[in-house]
Amino acid sequence: MFDLARARRETPSCTDKVFLDSAGSSLPSTGVLETVIAHLRREAEVGGYVAHDERAADLAAVKESIGTLVRCGASNIALSDSATRSWNDFFQAVPLHEGDRILISEVEYASNAIATLQRAGRVGAEVDVIPSDPYGQIDLSALETMLDERVRLVSLVHVPTNGGLVNPVREAADMAHRVGALVLLDACQSVGQIDIDMPALGVDALSATGRKWLRGPRGTGFLALRPGPDEVVQPRALDLHGGEWVAPTEFEMAADASRFEFWECDVAARLGLGAAVEHLLELGTDTVQREISERAGYLRGELSSVRGVTVRDLGEQQCGIVTFTVDGRDSRDVRKALAERNVTVTASGRSSTLLDMTGRDLESVVRASPHYFVSYEDLDTAITHIRSL
Numbered sequence: 001m002f003d004l005a006r007a008r009r010e011t012p013s014c015t016d017k018v019f020l021d022s023a024g025s026s027l028p029s030t031g032v033l034e035t036v037i038a039h040l041r042r043e044a045e046v047g048g049y050v051a052h053d054e055r056a057a058d059l060a061a062v063k064e065s066i067g068t069l070v071r072c073g074a075s076n077i078a079l080s081d082s083a084t085r086s087w088n089d090f091f092q093a094v095p096l097h098e099g100d101r102i103l104i105s106e107v108e109y110a111s112n113a114i115a116t117l118q119r120a121g122r123v124g125a126e127v128d129v130i131p132s133d134p135y136g137q138i139d140l141s142a143l144e145t146m147l148d149e150r151v152r153l154v155s156l157v158h159v160p161t162n163g164g165l166v167n168p169v170r171e172a173a174d175m176a177h178r179v180g181a182l183v184l185l186d187a188c189q190s191v192g193q194i195d196i197d198m199p200a201l202g203v204d205a206l207s208a209t210g211r212k213w214l215r216g217p218r219g220t221g222f223l224a225l226r227p228g229p230d231e232v233v234q235p236r237a238l239d240l241h242g243g244e245w246v247a248p249t250e251f252e253m254a255a256d257a258s259r260f261e262f263w264e265c266d267v268a269a270r271l272g273l274g275a276a277v278e279h280l281l282e283l284g285t286d287t288v289q290r291e292i293s294e295r296a297g298y299l300r301g302e303l304s305s306v307r308g309v310t311v312r313d314l315g316e317q318q319c320g321i322v323t324f325t326v327d328g329r330d331s332r333d334v335r336k337a338l339a340e341r342n343v344t345v346t347a348s349g350r351s352s353t354l355l356d357m358t359g360r361d362l363e364s365v366v367r368a369s370p371h372y373f374v375s376y377e378d379l380d381t382a383i384t385h386i387r388s389l
């Protein structure tokens, strides 16, 4: 049984506002906050290295927890400082030559698209866009016709930054694998709100962030690698953590995913991420997914009957991101007006998901993303304020 009162007690800052921005940067629990602060204090007392040694086992456990969360081994997890860093770590490691093709989708996130265009331009590879189907999801039949043996990588977005749809990842990944392409999944908006079974999704790599639905600290993220593609993907750069200098002209690469990590990191933030993941595992990913989805469904349903408001979410399967526009008002103004009424949302602008937003002729959308700690009274308050706009 989900205990909302407890969730709210453990998130003190959710009681003085209506917080609907877990797709942006969520509110960490007290446990996460205390973990981070305690470690910073300890570093100040004994120095970073001693403090690190004291928590070596807990740091190793962070990867165990994340492995449990996405259902792979700790040795398949590389910690980083953001989803974009992790996405790039894998992307830049995929061998790519002139004439090769990379497929992205219409809801590709700007940072991934920019990196793709930049690298493709450098090596003379081609970037093609898989169109969306009428539901806004990746068009599987179009993908089928686009795939050939020149495709090296298919980039999929599990949940886009600008809408509540969930893409059919498994089907797309299977198709890509039939022509020998690798599949990289941007799971930045799904990890923490949707139960993730990486082997069932069938992707080669998955990137995620800590600060959103996982409720971890900023500056955290991870890459999960399917056991196997290690032979094909070598990090673009190794340091003395991802490799070992064994002879004057020789080094050895770490055998596991830690080859994608650098030695220096924010230990406090990583411990905080571990606390956030453990907290989620204790609550149960199914429970969390259900609680988020019910809140988003309620909000979507109520907003769809407000005059002058258009709900913009697409997809056959929808999740915790609710997007809408208000007639005659710029979404950034709506965000500001709601902030003045103590309701936190974000606006997602055209350039973040340029292809999709241009295709739908949208300049920006208001994004409301309620986590499980948001009460239905909070949602009603937000709806009343939106109605008043």
Ligand SMILES: Cc1ncc(COP(=O)(O)O)c(C=O)c1O
Pocket (backbone or CB within 6 Å): 023, 081, 082, 083, 084, 085, 109, 111, 157, 159, 160, 161, 186, 188, 189, 208, 209, 210, 221
């Ligand atoms: C779908 C998606 N991918 C990637 C990112 C980038 O995440 P990060 O800022 O942690 O690199 C975001 C951030 O909003 C996102 O929504």
